[in-house]
Amino acid sequence: EPEVTQTPSHQVTQMGQEVILRCVPISNHLYFYWYRQILGQKVEFLVSFYNNEISEKSEIFDDQFSVERPDGSNFTLKIRSTKLEDSAMYFCASRGAYGYGYTFGSGTRLTVV
Amino acid sequence: AQTVTQSQPEMSVQEAETVTLSCTYDTSESDYYLFWYKQPPSRQMILVIRQEAYKQQNATENRFSVNFQKAAKSFSLKISDSQLGDAAMYFCAYFLGGATNKLIFGTGTLLAVQP
Numbered sequence: 481e482p483e484v485t486q487t488p489s490h491q492v493t494q495m496g497q498e499v500i501l502r503c504v505p506i507s508n509h510l511y512f513y514w515y516r517q518i519l520g521q522k523v524e525f526l527v528s529f530y531n532n533e534i535s536e537k538s539e540i541f542d543d544q545f546s547v548e549r550p551d552g553s554n555f556t557l558k559i560r561s562t563k564l565e566d567s568a569m570y571f572c573a574s575r576g577a578y579g580y581g582y583t584f585g586s587g588t589r590l591t592v593v
Numbered sequence: 594a595q596t597v598t599q600s601q602p603e604m605s606v607q608e609a610e611t612v613t614l615s616c617t618y619d620t621s622e623s624d625y626y627l628f629w630y631k632q633p634p635s636r637q638m639i640l641v642i643r644q645e646a647y648k649q650q651n652a653t654e655n656r657f658s659v660n661f662q663k664a665a666k667s668f669s670l671k672i673s674d675s676q677l678g679d680a681a682m683y684f685c686a687y688f689l690g691g692a693t694n695k696l697i698f699g700t701g702t703l704l705a706v707q708p
Contacts, residue, residue, distance in 0.1 A: 513695060513696075515695075515696075517636070521700075522684070522698045522699065522700045522701060523638070523684060523686075523696075523698040524698075525695035525696065525697075528694075528695055536694075536695065569636050571638060573638075573696075582628065582640070582643075582688065582696065583640070584630075584637070584638035584639075584640075586635070586637045587636055587637060587638070589636070
């Protein structure tokens with residue numbers, strides 16, 4: 481079964497450093513997403529990406545965050561200057577038409593120290 | 594704005610028994626999708642079951658079934674013949690559809706399965 485692949489599975493970074501989280505969505509999907517889950521809390525939407533541009537973003541997705549699809553297969557989330565409160569599980573997701581195939585990756589656990 | 598409510602923070606079930614997890618949602622739309630996701634301790638998000646709002650028939654996937662009550666805006670998950678591997682956090686989620694819409698999640702129900 482097709483999978484969404486995320487790397488790394490766990491990243492530890494110092495406060496103020498830049499991090500890039502990587503995702504390979506399912507190949508024939510057109511809609512891409514990043515979600516965040518702080519430990520013990522619900523999953524929150526960060527950003528959606530379609531047709532090579534951001535289609536929607538949440539209040540969380542401020543100027544410190546950016547997304548890119550650099551080569552037609554990878555989908556990245558960059559945090560420019562990490563804060564302690566950015567520590568969370570970050571999920572990439574992709575989907576096909578309508579609600580079908582809305583699939584999550586296994587997540588990247590980001591720890592900011 | 595759409596919201597999803599899971600009123601049971603924790604549930605417990607005996608192995609081989611049946612348990613029902615509740616979910617209600619609020620929307621003014623008539624066409625949408627509903628999902629249940631399972632999150633085990635590994636924290637991976639695993640799709641359990643999906644329901645299209647235009648379908649009257651309740652979705653079923655092996656031991657998992659839903660009771661979709663559109664007028665009541667209720668979408669409960671029934672797990673039959675519970676197994677130890679079913680122990681996890683379960684999230685209900687709403688999806689309006691369209692090009693850009695995101696999933697809106699409930700706060701989750703932590704299910705424990707007792708041997």
